[in-house]
Amino acid sequence: MTNFRSETLRRLAKDIPSCQLCGAYNHGQVIGAHSNRLADGKGRGLKAHDLVAYVCEACHAEIDGEGDRQLRHNQFLQAYYNSTLWLLREGHLQIHASSIFPLVDMAELGGPHP
Numbered sequence: 001m002t003n004f005r006s007e008t009l010r011r012l013a014k015d016i017p018s019c020q021l022c023g024a025y026n027h028g029q030v031i032g033a034h035s036n037r038l039a040d041g042k043g044r045g046l047k048a049h050d051l052v053a054y055v056c057e058a059c060h061a062e063i064d065g066e067g068d069r070q071l072r073h074n075q076f077l078q079a080y081y082n083s084t085l086w087l088l089r090e091g092h093l094q095i096h097a098s099s100i101f102p103l104v105d106m107a108e109l110g111g112p113h114p
Helices: 007-014 057-064 069-089
Strands: 030-033 053-056 093-096 099-102
Touching: 007 030, 030 057, 053 057, 053 069, 057 069, 069 093
Parallel strands: none
Antiparallel strands: 030 053, 093 099
């Protein structure tokens, strides 16, 4: 199975008002960080699913850096949680039936619109 990819979700990094970890105002330095866990689709030379945490470059470097792996993963999860709440509040994600579908081209999801 291939990893989920969404250019739309990645591009939204430019629209989020601040880093979802440290709160720094977004002057264009906020990017979509991917999980570093194998369980989330990460592999050698392969990014995890595009379920991103919108963080500034400094926080991204910290999450991807050396040190306590669990602490770095917890930081990613906190930023991911905050990012997902922003996506929901701004209407970029909508809940349909029992699934969450991003407002993206359904071809990106590999299937027809529900």
